[in-house]
Each structure stands twice: as C-alpha cells, then as structure tokens.
Amino acid sequence: MTPELITFVILALVAIASAAGMILSRNAIYSALYLVLNFLTVAIFYLLLNAPFIALSQVAVYAGAIMVLFLFVIMLLGAEQVPLMLKQRQTIPAVLLALALAGALGVWFAGQAGVTGVIPEPVDTFGDPRAVGVELFFQYQLPFQITAVLLLVAMIGAIILTKREKGG
Amino acid sequence: MIPVSYYLVLSGILFSMGVLGVLLRRNALVVFMSIELMLNAANLAFVAFARTFNQLDGQIFVFFVMTVAAAEVAVGLSLIVAIFRSRNTVNVDELSSLKG
Amino acid sequence: MLLSETTTSGLFFNLAPWIVFFPVIGLLLNIIIGGRLTEKGIGAIAAIASGLAFVVSALLAYSLYVTEGHGETVLVAEWIRIGTLALDWAFRVDTLSVTMMLVVSGVGTLIHIYAIGYMHEDVRFKNDVGRYRRFFVFLNLFIAAMMILVSGDNYLMLFVGWEGVGLSSFLLIGFWYDMDTLGRPSWANSNAAKKAFITNRVGDFGFLIAGFLMFWYMGSFQFDAVFAAAPEVAKAHPEIILAMTIFMLIGVAGKSAQIPLFIWLPDAMAGPTPVSALIHAATMVTAGVYLVTRSAPIYDLSYDAQYIVTTVGAATALFAALIAVGQYDIKRVLAYSTISQLGFMVAAVGMGAYVAGMFHLITHAFFKALLFLSAGSVILGLERGHHHMAHGHGGHDAHHDDHAEVFDPGDMRNMGGLRKTMPVTFWLYIIGTLALAGIIPFAGFWSKDEILLDASLHYPHVYWILTAAAFLTAFYMGRQIWMVFFGEARHEAAARAEESPALITVPLMALAALSVLGGALNLPFKGFHQLGHWLEHTLGKMELLGFDLGVAGLSTLFALAAIGVSWFIYGRNPLKVGQVDPLRKPLGFIFAGMERKFYIDEAYKFLILDRYDDLARFTADVIDWKFWHDWFHDTVIAGSFLWISRTFLTEYADQKGIDAFANGIGAFTKDVSTRLRTLQSGFVRSYALFVLVGVVAILGYLLLK
Numbered sequence: 001m002t003p004e005l006i007t008f009v010i011l012a013l014v015a016i017a018s019a020a021g022m023i024l025s026r027n028a029i030y031s032a033l034y035l036v037l038n039f040l041t042v043a044i045f046y047l048l049l050n051a052p053f054i055a056l057s058q059v060a061v062y063a064g065a066i067m068v069l070f071l072f073v074i075m076l077l078g079a080e081q082v083p084l085m086l087k088q089r090q091t092i093p094a095v096l097l098a099l100a101l102a103g104a105l106g107v108w109f110a111g112q113a114g115v116t117g118v119i120p121e122p123v124d125t126f127g128d129p130r131a132v133g134v135e136l137f138f139q140y141q142l143p144f145q146i147t148a149v150l151l152l153v154a155m156i157g158a159i160i161l162t163k164r165e166k167g168g
Numbered sequence: 169m170i171p172v173s174y175y176l177v178l179s180g181i182l183f184s185m186g187v188l189g190v191l192l193r194r195n196a197l198v199v200f201m202s203i204e205l206m207l208n209a210a211n212l213a214f215v216a217f218a219r220t221f222n223q224l225d226g227q228i229f230v231f232f233v234m235t236v237a238a239a240e241v242a243v244g245l246s247l248i249v250a251i252f253r254s255r256n257t258v259n260v261d262e263l264s265s266l267k268g
Numbered sequence: 269m270l271l272s273e274t275t276t277s278g279l280f281f282n283l284a285p286w287i288v289f290f291p292v293i294g295l296l297l298n299i300i301i302g303g304r305l306t307e308k309g310i311g312a313i314a315a316i317a318s319g320l321a322f323v324v325s326a327l328l329a330y331s332l333y334v335t336e337g338h339g340e341t342v343l344v345a346e347w348i349r350i351g352t353l354a355l356d357w358a359f360r361v362d363t364l365s366v367t368m369m370l371v372v373s374g375v376g377t378l379i380h381i382y383a384i385g386y387m388h389e390d391v392r393f394k395n396d397v398g399r400y401r402r403f404f405v406f407l408n409l410f411i412a413a414m415m416i417l418v419s420g421d422n423y424l425m426l427f428v429g430w431e432g433v434g435l436s437s438f439l440l441i442g443f444w445y446d447m448d449t450l451g452r453p454s455w456a457n458s459n460a461a462k463k464a465f466i467t468n469r470v471g472d473f474g475f476l477i478a479g480f481l482m483f484w485y486m487g488s489f490q491f492d493a494v495f496a497a498a499p500e501v502a503k504a505h506p507e508i509i510l511a512m513t514i515f516m517l518i519g520v521a522g523k524s525a526q527i528p529l530f531i532w533l534p535d536a537m538a539g540p541t542p543v544s545a546l547i548h549a550a551t552m553v554t555a556g557v558y559l560v561t562r563s564a565p566i567y568d569l570s571y572d573a574q575y576i577v578t579t580v581g582a583a584t585a586l587f588a589a590l591i592a593v594g595q596y597d598i599k600r601v602l603a604y605s606t607i608s609q610l611g612f613m614v615a616a617v618g619m620g621a622y623v624a625g626m627f628h629l630i631t632h633a634f635f636k637a638l639l640f641l642s643a644g645s646v647i648l649g650l651e652r653g654h655h656h657m658a659h660g661h662g663g664h665d666a667h668h669d670d671h672a673e674v675f676d677p678g679d680m681r682n683m684g685g686l687r688k689t690m691p692v693t694f695w696l697y698i699i700g701t702l703a704l705a706g707i708i709p710f711a712g713f714w715s716k717d718e719i720l721l722d723a724s725l726h727y728p729h730v731y732w733i734l735t736a737a738a739f740l741t742a743f744y745m746g747r748q749i750w751m752v753f754f755g756e757a758r759h760e761a762a763a764r765a766e767e768s769p770a771l772i773t774v775p776l777m778a779l780a781a782l783s784v785l786g787g788a789l790n791l792p793f794k795g796f797h798q799l800g801h802w803l804e805h806t807l808g809k810m811e812l813l814g815f816d817l818g819v820a821g822l823s824t825l826f827a828l829a830a831i832g833v834s835w836f837i838y839g840r841n842p843l844k845v846g847q848v849d850p851l852r853k854p855l856g857f858i859f860a861g862m863e864r865k866f867y868i869d870e871a872y873k874f875l876i877l878d879r880y881d882d883l884a885r886f887t888a889d890v891i892d893w894k895f896w897h898d899w900f901h902d903t904v905i906a907g908s909f910l911w912i913s914r915t916f917l918t919e920y921a922d923q924k925g926i927d928a929f930a931n932g933i934g935a936f937t938k939d940v941s942t943r944l945r946t947l948q949s950g951f952v953r954s955y956a957l958f959v960l961v962g963v964v965a966i967l968g969y970l971l972l973k
Contacts, residue, residue, distance in 0.1 A: 008170050022189065035201050045215075049219045054215060062234065066238055074197055095188065098187050101180075135228050154239035154240070157243045158242045158243055159246075
C-alpha cells in the first residue's frame with residue numbers, strides 16, 4: 001500500500017462516484033456539476049501521469065468551457081427537469097450490456113498487466129508544454145491546421161443552426 | 169508504481185458508465201454529457217499509454233480529441249437548441265419521427 | 269394373251285384371261301357410256317360381253333380337246349410373294365374349270381338376252397326406268413366374278429371369286445332395294461339381300477378356316493401343291509383333313525344353300541327373275557359343288573368327311589322338297605326346288621361321284637334356268653293382264669293400291685288356265701318340269717339317275733332319302749303345273765294375261781332344247797360317258813357306272829306316280845277361287861309346316877338373331893353404358909379425376925397446401941416485419957443499445973479468440 005496506490009484508489013472512487021452521480025442525478029444541472037467534478041478528477045489523474053499540459057487543458061477546455069456551455073444551454077432551455085426514469089424497457093438490457101462491456105474491457109486490460117509491467121520513471125521534461133508544443137507543431141502540423149478549420153466550421157455551424165428564421 | 173492496467177480498467181469503467189448514461193437518460197443534454205464522459209475515458213487511456221511507452225503522441229492525441237470534443241459540443245448544443253425551438257422538448261424519446 | 273401369240277401354236281390357252289376381261293370391259297363400258305345408249309344398246313353390250321366370254325371358253329375347250337385334256341396354267345400377274353408363300357393370279361385351264369366356264373357363260377349369255385326384254389317391262393312396272401343400266405352392270409360383274417372363281421389356280425383366287433359372286437348376289441337381290449315386288453316403298457328386298465350376304469358370310473368363315481388350316485399344314489394355297497401334300501398330312505394328322513373338309517362344307521352350305529344355311533335362297537327370290545335364274549339356280553349356287561369337286565383329292569382322303577357331306581346333301585334335298593310342296597309363290601317353289609337339287613349335287617360329290625354331280629349341275633343349269641325364266645314370263649304375263657284389267661276398269665284405279673286389293677303376280681292362287689292364254693310359255697314350262705322330274709329321255713333323268721345309282725351302291729340310306737326327294741320333286745312340280753296352267757283363271761289378271769314377246773321366249777327355247785338333249789353329255793352306256801372321260805383328265809380315273817334298269821325303272825315309276833298323285837289332288841278338280849289347298853285337311857299340321865317352311869326362319873330368329881340382339885344390347889347397355897360409361901368413365905375416371913382436381917388438388921393441395929404455404933409466407937413476413945418494426949421505434953437510445961450490443965459482441969469475440 002503505497003501512498004500512490006491509495007491516492008489512485010481514492011481518486012478512482014471519486015471519479016466513478018461522480019460519474020454515477022452524473023448518470024443518476026435527477027436534475028440536469030446536478031449532472032453537469034457532477035461531470036465537472038469528474039473532469040477535475042481526471043485532470044488530477046493526468047497530473048499523476050506526467051501530463052501537466054493536458055491536465056490543465058482539460059480543466060480549461062473541458063471543465064471550463066464545455067461544461068459552462070452545457071450549463072448555459074441547460075438553463076437556457078430549462079431542461080433541468082427531465083428526470084431519470086428507470087422503469088423503461090431498456091434498463092435491464094442496458095445495464096447488463098454495460099456490465100458486459102465493462103467486464104470485457106476490464107478483463108482485457110487487466111490482462112495487459114503482465115505485458116506492460118511497471119512504468120519506469122520518465123524524463124523530467126515529459127509532458128512539458130514545451131515538449132508537447134514541439135511535438136504538436138512539428139509532427140502534427142497538418143492535423144493541427146485541420147483542427148483549426150474544424151473549429152471554424154463548428155463555429156459557423158453553430159451560428160447557422162441557431163439562427164432564427166426571418167419572420168419568426 | 170501503479171500498473172498501467174489500473175488506469176485502463178478505470179478508463180473502461182468510466183466508459184461503460186458513459187454508455188449507461190447514453191442508454192438510460194432521456195434528457196438530450198445528459199446524453200450529451202455522457203458522451204463527453206466516454207470521450208474523457210478514452211482520453212485517460214490515451215494518456216496512460218503515452219506514459220507507458222514514454223511517447224508524447226498519446227498526449228497530442230488527447231489534445232486533438234479535446235479540440236474536437238469542444239467543436240462537437242458546440243455544434244451539438246446548437247442542434248439541441250434548434251430542436252428545442254421546433255419541438256419544445258429535450259426529451260429524446262419524443263424525437264421519434266424515424267419511427268417505422 | 270394376244271390372239272397373235274396363240275394362232276401360231278394353234279391353241280388358245282393364252283386367251284384365258286379374257287373370260288374375265290370381257291365382262292369387265294362390258295361393265296365399264298356400260299358405266300361410262302351407258303347413260304347415252306338406249307336400253308337395247310346397254311343390254312347388247314352386256315350380252316355381247318358375256319357372249320364373248322362364252323366364245324373364249326369354247327376356244328379353251330377346243331384347245332383342251334386338241335391336247336387331249338392336258339390343261340395349262342396361264343399366269344396373268346404375280347400377286348402375293350411373301351417368304352415361301354407364292355400366290356399368283358393364274359388361270360387354270362383344265363377340263364373341270366372349262367366345263368364350269370362354258371355353263372356359266374353359256375347360260376349367262378342366254379339369260380342376258382332374256383333380261384333385255386324382261387327388265388324393259390319390269391322397270392316400267394316399278395316406275396324407275398333409270399335403273400336399267402345398273403342391272404346389266406351388276407350382271408356383268410357377276411359373270412366376271414364367277415369366272416374368277418372357276419378359273420382360279422389356287423384357293424385364294426377361288427375365294428376372291430367366291431366373295432365377288434357373293435357381292436354380286438347381294439347387289440342383284442337388292443336391286444329394287446327400296447320397293448317391294450309391286451313398287452311400293454319397302455325395305456323387304458334390302459333385307460333379303462342382307463340376309464343372303466350375311467348367311468354367305470357365315471359360310472365364308474368356314475371356308476377361311478379351311479384355308480388357314482390348309483396354309484398351316486400344307487404351306488400353300490395352290491391346288492397342285494395342296495393336293496400333293498394332302499396324303500402326308502392325312503397320314504400324320506387325319507383329323508386336320510377332316511376339319512378342313514368339314515369347314516369347307518360350311519362354306520359350301522352357305523354358298524350352295526345346304527342345311528343349315530339355305531335360308532337366304534328363298535328370300536333371294538326378291539330379286540328380278542333373271543337374277544334368280546342365273547345366280548340362284550344355274551351358276552352361283554353351284555360354286556359350292558365346284559369347290560368340293562375341285563377339292564376331290566382332299567375329300568377322297570377322309571371317308572368320314574364324305575359321309576357327312578353326302579348326308580347333309582341328302583337331308584337338304586328331302587327337307588327342301590317337303591317345304592316346296594306347301595309354297596304358293598311360283599318362284600318360291602322353284603327356289604326350294606333349287607335347294608333340293610343342290611342337295612342332290614352335294615350328295616353326289618360327297619359320295620365321290622364327281623362326274624354325276626357335275627353332270628347334274630350342268631343339266632340343272634339348263635332346266636332350272638328354263639323354269640325360272642318361264643316363271644318370269646308367267647309373272648310378266650300376269651302383270652300385263654293386271655295392267656289391262658286396270659285400264660279396262662277406268663284407267664287410274666289400279667295404280668292406287670292403298671284401298672284396292674294388293675295384287676301379287678307371283679301367287680299361284682291368282683293363276684290358272686294360263687295354258688290357253690300363254691301357250692308358248694306353257695310348253696316351255698312343261699319341258700322344264702319333265703326334265704326336273706326326271707322323266708326319260710329328258711336331261712334331268714340321266715343326271716339324277718346316275719346319282720341315285722351311285723347312292724344305291726355305296727350309301728343305301730342316302731339312296732332312299734334321295735328317292736323320296738325325287739318323288740316329292742315330281743309331285744310339287746305337277747302341283748305347280750295343274751295350279752298355274754290348268755283349270756280356270758282364279759283372278760281377272762290371269763284371265764287377261766298375254767304371251768311374252770320373242771325377246772323373252774326365244775332364249776327359253778334354246779334352254780328347252782338343251783334340257784331335252786342335255787342328257788347326251790354323259791349317257792351311261794359303253795362308248796359314251798363323254799363328260800366322264802372329259803373330267804377324268806382332271807379328276808383322275810374314276811368308276812364310270814353303266815345303266816342300271818332297276819334303279820332307273822324305280823325312279824321313273826316314282827316320278828310318274830308322283831305326277832299322277834298330283835293330278836289326282838290338283839288336276840282332277842282344279843282349284844277354285846279362295847279354295848284352301850286340298851292337302852291341308854289330310855296332312856294337317858305337316859302341311860302347315862310345309863307351308864311355313866317348318867318355321868326354320870323363325871327358329872333361327874329365336875335362337876340366333878334375337879340372342880345376338882340380346883348380346884349386342886347387353887354389351888351396349890350394360891357393358892358399354894352401365895359399366896364402361898356410367899361406372900368406369902363417370903364414376904371411376906371422371907369421378908376420381910374430379911375428386912383429384914376438386915377435392916384433393918383444390919382443397920388439400922392447393923388451398924390447404926400451396927395457398928396456405930404462400931399465404932403463410934406472407935403472413936409470416938408480415939408478422940416478422942410487424943415485430944421487427946417495433947425495433948424501428950424511432951428512439952435513438954434503443955438504436956444506441958443495439959450498437960452497444962454489437963460492440964460487446966465484437967469485443968467478446970476478440971477477447972475470446
């Protein structure tokens with residue numbers, strides 16, 4: 001029981017709990033907030049995995065921008081009051097399948113333990129913003145540009161979709 | 169040291185929970201959020217593998233995923249807003265005009 | 269076949285086919301151009317054709333005389349050549365066939381001449397002048413067929429002629445097919461013709477069976493081949509020879525009117541008188557006698573067959589003579605007389621007395637033709653008298669026969685006293701009667717006596733039967749003479765009867781001369797026996813009997829006694845109008861039997877014809893309709909078919925099977941699609957669920973691999 005393991009377990013539980021909370025919460029706003037918590041937890045995980053840039057990006061983009069956007073829309077549409085209904089026909093198959101999926105994935109990944117073994121200590125500059133930037137702009141220049149275009153398109157799309165028709 | 173498989177298992181669990189959310193929730197927005205959760209779980213796996221193989225590619229990928237997720241959320245939410253404008257609901261069950 | 273060929277050798281054998289060709293040419297000429305000729309012209313063509321056939325026959329006879337009876341076979345055409353069977357159309361010219369040829373063509377020509385005058389009056393009496401030509405066509409056809417019969421070289425050719433004369437007989441008996449003797453519409457003549465043809469056919473059946481046996485055991489139909497092979501077959505299978513001869517006897521019984529197939533001949537009198545004379549007295553009916561004579565080598569091999577043949581002949585002779593006593597129609601008496609005389613002939617050849625049989629055949633042809641034609645003359649006379657009577661009574665009455673009395677010119681009860689009004693006919697008839705009765709020195713005496721003599725030596729029972737028949741023969745002929753020519757006329761038509769013209773009486777005189785002198789052909793004295801010697805060339809050495817005073821005297825005595833008895837009954841007190849036959853009271857039911865021909869036709873009708881009708885009706889109604897149609901067709905076949913198509917195929921196979929299957933597929937598809945449609949709920953989340961299902965499945969598969 002190393003401290004890292006304890007930290008991991010606790011954080012993992014928090015992540016799972018918040019995910020569960022997101023799913024099961026009656027109020028959409030609560031779901032969003034649970035999700036924010038989940039994101040933050042995952043950001044900490046990123047930190048533990050020597051990915052500081054990604055961690056902070058997560059917080060800034062996901063938890064900061066995306067979730068805020070969600071909250072805006074929820075409140076704009078007044079959608080918070082569509083509650084969960086567990087009595088639907090899909091529940092049992094969905095749960096079973098999800099469990100099956102989880103199980104499959106788990107088994108699979110657990111079986112990878114022997115392969116990967118213990119993670120060696122990385123270099124100090126691993127996950128450094130500088131290193132990431134270098135990687136990003138040299139190796140992945142094209143996808144970067146395309147992503148920029150993608151963002152532009154998304155922006156335009158969002159505007160068009162929400163534009164009101166002339167005359168109401 | 170925490171074996172990477174732990175992170176992967178966690179990622180799997182989170183992913184499955186995201187799937188559950190997609191399948192069980194009727195609120196379109198919550199469904200969307202579950203999708204974000206799934207993406208997130210995938211991101212976690214990516215980062216874990218980057219750490220394992222000591223390569224930054226995984227993290228770069230996460231960066232892109234995040235960007236795309238953002239774009240996707242933008243468009244998706246605007247879609248939901250547009251649908252809301254016409255149907256006045258965010259209950260996905262009520263959006264069943266594809267019913268055969 | 270050409271005259272040129274023959275004159276070089278001096279013999280005329282090659283002319284043999286012309287005995288058939290001349291009559292055929294005659295009939296063809298009459299068919300093609302006869303419509304434009306006068307009646308005399310048509311008759312002349314026919315008579316000349318027949319006459320030419322006679323001339324050729326005479327030339328053939330001369331040739332045979334020159335070659336001393338050595339005959340020849342003249343080949344005309346190859347006919348059947350199959351495997352080992354070789355049958356050709358060949359003319360066999362030997363003494364036996366030439367004898368027949370001479371009789372047929374000679375008597376035939378005389379009758380042709382007679383018929384010219386007779387038919388002239390007959391078609392006018394029956395009101396159908398257009399039919400004159402047809403008569404002579406048929407008559408020539410008959411001559412042609414009879415010639416083929418007697419000149420054939422093998423049994424099959426003989427059979428062709430046999431059938432041909434049967435056909436001609438049918439055509440001629442049924443010449444007035446749609447009217448009776450008085451010209452009224454009736455099918456009586458057609459029925460008589462049919463009866464003749466059908467009865468003949470029964471005989472033909474026997475002939476054919478004999479032919480088949482012949483072919484099977486002897487391998488050929490050719491006379492010489494058969495006769496050569498006969499002795500071996502007789503040794504190996506005597507029963508086959510017996511069967512052959514008995515079946516041939518059936519054919520003879522049909523054609524020559526013996527028991528049991530004689531029933532057609534009396535009815536055949538429905539034909540015109542020349543037909544009765546030629547075919548049913550002189551020639552066709554003698555074909556059976558000729559057949560037995562020709563088949564002498566076969567008959568000589570079986571004593572049993574000969575016994576049966578001669579007994580049948582004798583029985584027929586007596587039976588027919590009995591019936592003749594009770595008949596009233598002038599021609600019918602002569603018909604039964606013919607049957608009776610044929611019985612004499614058949615008895616003769618059955619005994620092996622072939623010469624006697626042939627001799628009687630020839631003399632019978634003479635005097636029977638004479639008698640028939642004279643009877644025809646009598647009938648014509650009565651018809652003329654009737655005509656005068658009708659005109660005398662104011663013209664048109666007599667032709668309305670519906671209310672007036674039906675006048676039968678052949679009924680002897682209407683006649684009487686014709687001696688005065690028709691003297692020529694009377695004397696001719698007397699000559700014929702004396703010849704038939706067998707009074708010396710007429711022809712019939714010599715021929716009949718020879719038969720009786722032969723019978724007395726070999727078959728005594730036959731002798732007594734034939735003697736009794738001869739007694740009756742003289743009796744009924746006497747009866748006829750007294751009834752017809754003596755006494756007073758019992759009907760006005762008879763009183764006004766007229767003599768017939770020369771065209772009719774002259775041929776009769778020729779026949780009368782032959783009836784008187786015909787005995788010279790075969791006088792039974794040493795140094796004579798011309799016919800016997802002549803026929804010996806063909807038939808082989810035979811016993812030629814001499815003259816026996818005992819037999820001859822006895823037969824003459826009986827004949828004279830019979831005539832005396834007939835005078836006593838019929839001549840002394842001639843019959844008056846409406847008087848019943850004097851024999852009726854003394855003989856009672858026997859006379860009734862004679863009158864009604866011993867009910868033989870009725871018996872045949874009951875035993876055979878009606879039973880055949882029953883069988884036919886049974887097969888038609890029951891077997892064909894009830895069983896075959898109603899049950900088998902309708903119930904079984906149609907029913908089962910309908911069942912198959914309606915019930916089985918329609919209901920079960922189609923409706924319940926195929927339809928159900930097809931509908932089932934449809935319904936199933938609909939059902940499935942209805943169910944599947946629920947999947948398309950329109951709920952996105954359920955879609956997502958299915959996606960997840962897929963994912964899990966693939967993952968699981970990859971994991972487990």
